[in-house]
Amino acid sequence: MKLAVATDLRDLHVASDLNLGHIIAVALDDQPLATSSRILLQVMSEERETNHQTEPVSATLKRIVNIGTDPWRIREFTGIVRFKRADAGQLKVTALDFNGYAPGPAGTGKELKLQPTTMYYLIAR
Numbered sequence: 001m002k003l004a005v006a007t008d009l010r011d012l013h014v015a016s017d018l019n020l021g022h023i024i025a026v027a028l029d030d031q032p033l034a035t036s037s038r039i040l041l042q043v044m045s046e047e048r049e050t051n052h053q054t055e056p057v058s059a060t061l062k063r064i065v066n067i068g069t070d071p072w073r074i075r076e077f078t079g080i081v082r083f084k085r086a087d088a089g090q091l092k093v094t095a096l097d098f099n100g101y102a103p104g105p106a107g108t109g110k111e112l113k114l115q116p117t118t119m120y121y122l123i124a125r
Contacts, residue, residue, distance in 0.1 A: 010034075016079030016114070021045045023081060025123075034085055039123040041093075043114055045075040076116035083109035087125065096120035 006015040011033035014023050022044045027036035049068030057063045083091060091109030094102045095118045102122070106112060109123055 011084055013082040013084060014079065016077075018045050018075065018078060020075075021077070021079070023079070025081075033083070037125045039091075041081065041112070041121040041123060043077050043079075043119055043121075045077055047072050047074045049073075074117075077114040077118065078116070079114045081112045081114065083123070085109065091123050091125060094122045094124070096122055 005017065006013065012025060016023070022042075024042045025033055026040050026042070027033055028038040028040055029036055031037070033039060049072050050070065051066055052068035053064070053066040054062040055065050082088065085091070088109040093106045093108055093112050095104060095106040095115055097103055098119065100120065106115060106118070106121055112121065112123075
C-alpha cells in the first residue's frame with residue numbers, strides 16, 4: 001500500500017492516502033497518550049448520502065436536484081497508525097463496530113492497519 005501523506009505527532013505517526021480523512025486518538029483514563037492504558041481511536045473520511053444528484057448550471061456551478069436519502073456512505077478507510085511508545089507492541093487493538101461492540105482484534109499499537117469500514121478502535125494495555 002502506497003501512502004501519500006504521513007504526519008508525525010509527538011505520540012503517534014499517521015499515514016494515509018485519503019484525500020479527506022480525520023483520525024483522532026483520545027485517552028479514556030485522563031492520562032497522556034504516552035502513558036494511557038485505554039485509548040479510543042476514531043477514523044472518518046468523506047461521506048455522502050445515497051442518491052445525491054446535481055446538474056450543471058454553468059462551467060463552475062452545480063444545482064442540487066436530489067438531496068439524497070439514508071443510508072449515508074463513507075469512503076473506505078486506508079492508512080496506518082503507529083503509537084510512539086516503548087510498550088506499543090504490547091498495546092492490544094480491538095476493532096469496534098458502530099455500536100461499540102468488538103467483532104475482533106485488529107493488531108497492536110506498534111502498527112495498526114486501518115480496516116476499510118471500521119470507524120472505532122479500542123487500544124488497551
